[in-house]
Amino acid sequence: MHDLTEHELIEKALQENPLAFRYLVEKHQKMTYRLAYRFLNNPDDAKDISQEAFIRIWKNLNKYKAEIKFSTWLYKITTNLCLDFLKSKHHRQTRNLTTEFREPRTLITPENNLEQQELAAFIHQAAQSLTPKQQAVFILRDLEDLPTEEIEVALGIGSGAIKSNLYHARRAMQQKISQWYHIPAKPIQYEL
Amino acid sequence: MNCKEAKSLMVFYETCTLEEQSAIRKHFSNCAACSIIFSGITEQKEIIEQAKNWTPEISDPVVFTNQVMAGLSKRNERKTRPNIFGSIFQWSPLQTSLAGCSVFLALTFVIEFFSMSKPLQPQSIVRNGVTLSSNQEQLIQAKRTRTARFSLEKVIQQENTVALFKIQE
Numbered sequence: 001m002h003d004l005t006e007h008e009l010i011e012k013a014l015q016e017n018p019l020a021f022r023y024l025v026e027k028h029q030k031m032t033y034r035l036a037y038r039f040l041n042n043p044d045d046a047k048d049i050s051q052e053a054f055i056r057i058w059k060n061l062n063k064y065k066a067e068i069k070f071s072t073w074l075y076k077i078t079t080n081l082c083l084d085f086l087k088s089k090h091h092r093q094t095r096n097l098t099t100e101f102r103e104p105r106t107l108i109t110p111e112n113n114l115e116q117q118e119l120a121a122f123i124h125q126a127a128q129s130l131t132p133k134q135q136a137v138f139i140l141r142d143l144e145d146l147p148t149e150e151i152e153v154a155l156g157i158g159s160g161a162i163k164s165n166l167y168h169a170r171r172a173m174q175q176k177i178s179q180w181y182h183i184p185a186k187p188i189q190y191e192l
Numbered sequence: 193m194n195c196k197e198a199k200s201l202m203v204f205y206e207t208c209t210l211e212e213q214s215a216i217r218k219h220f221s222n223c224a225a226c227s228i229i230f231s232g233i234t235e236q237k238e239i240i241e242q243a244k245n246w247t248p249e250i251s252d253p254v255v256f257t258n259q260v261m262a263g264l265s266k267r268n269e270r271k272t273r274p275n276i277f278g279s280i281f282q283w284s285p286l287q288t289s290l291a292g293c294s295v296f297l298a299l300t301f302v303i304e305f306f307s308m309s310k311p312l313q314p315q316s317i318v319r320n321g322v323t324l325s326s327n328q329e330q331l332i333q334a335k336r337t338r339t340a341r342f343s344l345e346k347v348i349q350q351e352n353t354v355a356l357f358k359i360q361e
Contacts, residue, residue, distance in 0.1 A: 018261060025257050029250060037248040046248065047256065054260045055267065116246035123243040142240055163204070170203050174236045 006070050014061055021061075025054050028071065032078050038139050039082035041124040049085055053078040068153055075140065076154040083132045126176040127169075134169035137162055142170070193219045195226055202230045 004012070004020070006027075012020035032053055037046035056077050064073060123143075127135050136155055140146045141162070146154070151162050193201075198219045201208055205216065220227040250256050 018264060021264070022257060022261055025260050026253070029253060029256055029260075033250050033256075034247050043248065043251075047250070051256065051260050051263060055263045058264050059267070116242060119239065120243040120246040120248075123240060143244055167200070167203050170233070170236070173240075174232055177236050177239055178232055 007066065010061070010064060010066075010070060013058070014064075021058060024057075024070070028074055029054075031071065032074055035075065035078050035139070035144060036082055038124050038127070038143055039079070039135070040085065041121060041128065045085065049081050050078065053081055056081070069150070072150045072153050075144075075146065075150070076156075079136050079140070079154055083136065086128070086132070122180060123173075123177075126173060126180075129176070130169050130172055131165075133157070133161075134165045134172070137165040138169035138173065141166055195219075195223060198223070198226045199229065202226070202233055205230070205233070 004023075006024070009020045009024050013024060029050065032050040033046055036049040036053070037043065040046050040049065053074065057074065064070070127138055130138060133155070137151065140151045140154060141148070148159055148162055151157075152159060155162070157165075193215045198216055201212055201216055205213065208216065216230075220230060
């Protein structure tokens with residue numbers, strides 16, 4: 001079963017073959033969990049949502065269109081579930097991040113995994129204060145490195161809306177990051 | 193390139209064309225304020241890149257997969273489980289009797305509704321062996337009142353006349 005292509009696995013899963021679907025889950029679970037974690041910033045919620053995403057995929061497998069990448073479809077379903085979860089649980093409370101992280105930080109070294117984890121938690125938490133669309137665009141584009149075409153499919157919005165949301169999201173994130181780090185303003189010298 | 197154009201482009205610096213990037217850099221050499229903003233954006237990108245290096249991991253991927261598969265089998269079980277109530281309602285005599293009952297109830301309701309909305313008939317009154325409708329009775333009452341008022345006026349008039357004669361005398 002491992003030598004089958006993704007499309008063949010989907011075909012087999014459509015014929016109610018649970019083993020084929022199991023391979024799909026094994027292949028994509030890391031990505032789904034990572035995406036959910038970046039939205040929710042909580043391991044338990046991320047696990048529940050990513051599992052629910054796979055169950056929803058199984059339920060709607062007959063609606064899958066072959067012209068869309070399976071991973072893009074999974075991104076779409078996981079993103080929608082995460083946004084619904086945040087909406088329903090009233091997680092979208094504007095939090096004053098500067099009060100939660102009281103001490104100003106210095107730029108970290110990449111060797112330290114614990115500090116990286118703390119930095120990632122800060123970024124995920126700061127992203128939660130954006131609007132749902134901005135948060136989704138920011139996570140998919142800047143954290144997941146998804147191309148604009150795939151974001152268009154995943155979020156069902158045009159490239160103009162993506163650009164606009166990304167612009168506002170990056171500006172807002174820049175403000176939050178500079179508040180947290182107290183980055184000194186210095187001009188950059190460019191050689192023309 | 194002015195500051196407004198530079199500000200909108202510098203957020204998407206990595207996706208700009210070479211000409212645009214060159215124009216932005218040229219603007220920075222003349223504008224310190226925009227250069228400072230861009231330095232902030234560059235710092236932000238570095239921080240996000242660092243944050244991206246840490247990826248959350250599933251504590252036990254096998255358990256995760258097993259839980260998903262268990263969720264699927266539960267769903268399938270629910271789909272295939274026979275529906276007791278469904279099979280009872282599919283029994284044709286029960287269906288016929290339920291349909292009859294609902295038609296009867298609907299008709300009763302319609303009849304009751306129309307009988308309630310009909311205007312009340314005037315009650316008939318029997319007076320001296322003659323059956324009168326309430327309208328006729330009201331007419332008689334009104335006539336009586338009018339006659340009584342007329343006779344009272346007459347009495348007053350007579351009394352006034354007598355009083356006038358007495359004064360003249």
